[in-house]
Amino acid sequence: MNTGTNTAMITTTIIHMGMSIRMFMKTQRPCMHSFTARPSGWSRTSWPKTSCWPNATGAGWPAGREILALNLVSSPGSGKTSLLERTIREIGADLAIGVIEGDQATLNDAARIRATGAPAIQVNTGTGCHLDADMLARALDQLKPPPGSVVMIENVGNLVCPALFDLGERAKVVILSVTEGEDKPVKYPHMFRAASVMLLNKIDLLPHLQFDVQRCIAYAREVNPGIRVLQVSAQSGEGMQAWYDWLKAQIPAPVAQAQT
Ligand SMILES: Nc1nc2c(ncn2[C@@H]2O[C@H](COP(=O)(O)OP(=O)(O)OP(=O)(O)O)[C@@H](O)[C@H]2O)c(=O)[nH]1
Ligand SMILES: [Mg+2]
Known part of the structure; x- marks a missing residue:
């Protein structure tokens, strides 16, 4: 084989390697982020003049900027957006609440939140299955x-x-609805271990289901003995006061006092 042939082979190999790497990068790209919407509605709440927020446990943007951030996690349809809608409608006058909505596609959830008067940014993750710190930072900038x-x-x-x-959140709040089955905490232990609170939602449906609440709570405590469990219905409002009490308790005293 002469030098010319060798050079051609090496060049072809490099071109193929380059194509393969580009293909790999394309298929491995975790998410297509698209950020939409203009926040509005912040002005409806008065702001504390002083900010004495202690650092959150997770290092990140929210803690550094004295924001209380909560990361709501659950399987699809457990009632996260419904819970937020009711929370904003019922205590949004006392707390300034903004929302970052993560979904693979659509602007639906941000539109639902904005209909309550609160600001919301929708993040579409494309093929991605979660929000990451980079997406969150960009959404917070908006x-x-x-x-x-x-x-x-x-x-x-x-x-x-x-x-x-x-995501630099103070806490993860896992929402489990009673239609999902009581064994989810032991089937998905990492999520329930990572969460500080479990909201057991859709309790208005219990009369129609075979769902053992006590067994579900025992499963949750099996993987996370310290987890706080609140039984709620985002639809009927039952149990929501306990959630509001917990939420307000996360706000440090100096800021809470400044808001009153
Ligand atoms: N009966 C009953 N239905 C509820 C309750 N909370 C939510 N739902 C219903 O459950 C369905 C899903 O609610 P969403 O709030 O969209 O759930 P989600 O977790 O935000 O869903 P994704 O964002 O798609 O993951 C809707 O039809 C809600 O009306 C509840 O407490 N009781
Ligand atoms: Mg939702």
């Missing part, structure tokens, strides 16, 4: 939550990978 506000992050509906990503 949301521009003021110091002392609450940012609710509705993660992509999925009980697996959102458990593994720290």
Whole structure:
């Protein structure tokens, strides 16, 4: 084989390698992010003049900027957006709440939140199955939550990978609805272990289901003995006061006092 042939072979190999790497990068690209919507509605709540928010446990944007961020995680359809809609309608006058909505596609959930008067940014993850810190940082740049506000992050509906990503939130709140079966905490232990609170939603449906609430709670405590469990219905409003009490308790005293 002469030098010319060798050079041609090497060149062809390099071109193929380049194509393969590009193909790999394309197929491995985790998410297509698209950020939509203009936040509005922050002005309806008065803001504390001082901000004394302590650092959240997760290092990140929200903690550094004195924002209380909660990461709402669950399987699809457990009622995350319904819970947020009711929460904003019922206590949105006391707490400044902004929302970041994560879904693979559509602007539906951000539109539902905006209909309550709260600001919302929709993040579409394309093929991605969770929000990550980069997506969150970009969404926060658009949301521009003021110091002392609450940012609710509705993660992509999925009980697996959102458990593994720290978004700088104060806490993960896992929502499990009674239509999903009581064994979910032991089947998806990482999610229930990562969460500080489990909201057992759709309890208005219990009379129609074979769902053992006590067994479900025992399963949750088996994987996470410290998990707090609140039984709620985002539809009827039953049990929601306990959720509001927990939420307000996450707000440090100086800021809470400044808001009154
Ligand atoms: N009966 C009953 N239905 C509820 C309750 N909460 C939510 N739903 C219904 O459950 C369905 C899904 O609610 P969503 O709030 O869209 O659930 P989600 O978790 O935001 O869904 P994704 O964003 O798609 O993951 C809707 O039809 C709601 O009306 C509840 O407490 N009781
Ligand atoms: Mg939703």
